[in-house]
Amino acid sequence: MRLARHLPVTTLAAAIAMSGHAQAQTEITVATVNNNDMVIMQSLTEAFEEAHPDITLDWVVLEENVLRQRMTTDIATGGAQFDVMTIGTYEVPIWAERGWLSPLDNLPDDYNEDDLLASVRDGLSYDDTLHALPFYAESSMMYYRTDLFEEAGIEMSEQPTWEEVREWAGKLHGTQDGLAGICLRGKPGWGENMAFVSTLVNTYGGRWFDEEWNPELNSDAWVNAIQFYVDLLNDYGPPGLAPTALTKIWRYSPVATAPCGWMPPRQPANCMTAMSPMWRTA
Numbered sequence: 001m002r003l004a005r006h007l008p009v010t011t012l013a014a015a016i017a018m019s020g021h022a023q024a025q026t027e028i029t030v031a032t033v034n035n036n037d038m039v040i041m042q043s044l045t046e047a048f049e050e051a052h053p054d055i056t057l058d059w060v061v062l063e064e065n066v067l068r069q070r071m072t073t074d075i076a077t078g079g080a081q082f083d084v085m086t087i088g089t090y091e092v093p094i095w096a097e098r099g100w101l102s103p104l105d106n107l108p109d110d111y112n113e114d115d116l117l118a119s120v121r122d123g124l125s126y127d128d129t130l131h132a133l134p135f136y137a138e139s140s141m142m143y144y145r146t147d148l149f150e151e152a153g154i155e156m157s158e159q160p161t162w163e164e165v166r167e168w169a170g171k172l173h174g175t176q177d178g179l180a181g182i183c184l185r186g187k188p189g190w191g192e193n194m195a196f197v198s199t200l201v202n203t204y205g206g207r208w209f210d211e212e213w214n215p216e217l218n219s220d221a222w223v224n225a226i227q228f229y230v231d232l233l234n235d236y237g238p239p240g241l242a243p244t245a246l247t248k249i250w251r252y253s254p255v256a257t258a259p260c261g262w263m264p265p266r267q268p269a270n271c272m273t274a275m276s277p278m279w280r281t282a
Helices: 036-042 045-051 064-077 091-097 118-123 146-152 162-172 193-203 220-236
Strands: 012-016 026-033 055-062 084-087 133-136 141-145 257-260 279-281
Touching: 026 036, 026 064, 036 055, 036 133, 045 055, 055 064, 064 084, 084 091, 141 146, 141 162, 146 162, 162 220, 193 220
Parallel strands: 026 055, 026 084
Antiparallel strands: 012 084, 012 133, 141 257, 141 279
């Protein structure tokens, strides 16, 4: 099966919830995920409050699975705990259709919607109107250690298959002390390992539903893809895989290959070795 490269957009975007817009002397509660890019966004608080002295920001920063559960429960029940939320392209059209999100139809003149990638813009729109604004977008890719590949005599294919990835991981696993052949997300959750597993299943010809909306989770494609994923991590992954979330995956600097649905963090202290010039995208 070919290695999927086209995770269209697993964007995390800020959306204004049904509790309303900012008024004078207003506190806005922002719910967001605890990854590096959202920490960068949070660091802009002081600049925002200086530009808008009648508004203060209150941040609720949560782990991915907890965030999704709390936001979904809150907005579905009309709890209105959060005014601005970090959500993705899965939630936006569904929540917008149900009237849970405010349309962003009065953006500043200097915000050019045409600058957004079409797939990002479409994924965050309902009835051709944006209901969320992207802070960043993601795509699926694989990084590999060029020095280890050269030492093992491995040449990266133009279009690598998952069978090749497994073969390479097997050749490299354990060739150095503590070296894992591959590192993937292992933590269960929609925004965790399933961000990768869904694209893996696609390469096996699988899908979530058929044209009549019958679930296909018991199909051969799903069974084969999940078995491949489990075997790959058990055989060639680092120890302690179950807690491996997207915020931790790049801390495994010795890994040889690292397919992942997440862009590398902008915090070099977390991954000086991993993000050295020896790393390259496949």
